[in-house]
Amino acid sequence: MTSTFFTYNKGKVIQALRYHFITRKEIKIMMILVNVFAIVAAALFFMKEVSAVSFLLSSFLWFALMISFWFLLPLIIYKKSDTFKDKFKATLGAENFSIENERGSRKWPWTAFTTSMESPHFFHLYFDTRSFFIIPKDAFKAEDLHEARKILSTKIRH
Known part of the structure; x- marks a missing residue:
């Protein structure tokens, strides 16, 4: 069993x-399609097959999607959630x-989580593809961090 106290850092969240x-499959696919669309639009523009307005519109679409996924969406979710402003105690036990x-x-119970993932600063515990809980890795002491990884890897599939 491993317990830790933590608060959230806005930049890291x-x-x-x-x-x-x-890392979501549907967003990866959409980003790939938008990037391919932007490359094709640029190639067609340079081959004089489409007008400058069409190229600018496709470029605007690319910028808007990238800005929304990289800046707006995370910031909106951070601001809407009071969870990130609280102080917590998390316990990773044998059963729950x-x-x-x-x-x-x-x-x-550990069975409530469908999967887990480790990012540079957090452990992500997923209930489903949209609902998850994040635990800061810097909340754990070095020896407890290894124990937390071990518990998560044995209790939740990755």
Whole structure:
């Protein structure tokens, strides 16, 4: 069993949210398609097959999607969620994961999580493809971080 107290750092949370978005299959596919579309539009523009307005519109679409996934979406989610402003105690036990703060506590059996992922600053515990909980890795001491990885890898598939 491993317990830790933590708060969230805004910059690191926004980075974790970016990581979440760009690892989603549907967003990867959309980004690839938009990039291919932008490359084709540029090639057609340079071959004089499309007008400058068409090329500029496709470029604007590319910039708008990249800015929304990289800046707007993570910032909007961060601002909407009060969770990132609380102080928590997380416990990774043998049978369940529990979290508590000043307002209460909650336990989930490990089977409630469908998958987990490790990003540069967080452990992401997924309930489904859209719902997840993040635990800062810097909340753990070095020896506890290894234990947390071990618990997560044995209790939740990756």
